[in-house]
Amino acid sequence: MAQIEVEGQISLTIDDDEISDCGSVSDETSPPSDPFCRFKRDGLVEVSEGNPEHHILKGSFLVGMKPVAKQTNVVAIHKNSSSSLTRKARFDSFRLFMEAVAEKCGGNAQERYAWYGGTREELLEIVKHGFSRCGKPVHGQSYGVGVHLASAKYPMEDALSSEVDEYGLRHVLLCRVILGNMEVVSPGSNQFHPSSQKFDSGVDNLSDPRRYIVWSAYMNSHIFPTFMISFKAPSLKDFQGLLQANVPRANVPKPTTPWMSFPALITILSRFLDLSKMALINKCYKDFRERKIRRQEFIRKLRIATGDKLLATIVKRHRQGGV
Secondary structure (H helix, E strand, C coil): CEEEEEECCEEEEECCCCCCCCCCCCHHHCCCCCCCHHHHHCCEEECCCCCHHHHHHHHHHHHHCCCCHHHCEEEEEEEECCCCHHHHHHHHHHHHHHHHHHHHCCCCCCEEEEEEECCHHHHHHHHHHCCCCCECCCCCCCCCCEEEEEECCCHHHHHCCCCCCCCCCEEEEEEEEECCCEEECCCCCCCCCCCCCCCCEEECCCCCCCEEEECHHHCCCCEEEEEEEEEECCCCHHHHHHHHCCCCHHHCCCCCCCCCCHHHHHHHHCCCCCHHHHHHHHHHHHHHHCCCCCHHHHHHHHHHHHCHHHHHHHHHHHHCCCC
């Protein structure tokens, strides 16, 4: 049984064998309008609102989502289940590695909870098959080349990497992570493995970590996705700069300009640009969503393909409510 601190004085207790089989769910039992149809099909079981786990996870998530907590609505929480032999084997492997790291580190594997954000499709693939790639984060400061996760106290850090799906929902994973002996990694570092055999993972700050870095060699043995949080929230990117600057969250101002999502902008651009330019923009956006290129690189290519004059006109009309 693992008892892991989720936030402050709140702890969440999970039996190691509590990853239950939800049974099979056919497409016929889930109407097309169900935003969680794929979740059920992929072996995720909904945690009911009356469940103590739901109460703890929702509370911890919202505490870390300041200053937008009041505008954030947790729509659903799903739990990873051992609905296949492969997933059972992955969890058994996770426990074995935790025992091995604990033995190496004097009895404490430093198992923690940590958040990982992305698109719905990316997160579902991780739950089913594990991490397929790692690199530098799409949003926020990079600390080496590895899987960047946000500590349990700071879900906002990785909520920034989530994207709105067709139901207006964003999604983040809450993972069990084996950290072992952590070493501080400098911002902007290109480190991609432990600096010595003494260390197992990276961290931005040992005393109050916001970021954990799991190297590629360990990304599918030291990380186990446990819960999927689905939520609705206002534009998060308005607060990104303030979060990176570590400004106290109580003093964060309200956004002063309307926000336009990339899909909405691309739809508007399709009215003005030819097919070849739209094909290029859609390809770059696909690469960005798959984390093949960073946000800044996608914006740079978007500006080249579109031209600043057209972008400025669209943004101006959007602010005036005319787009």
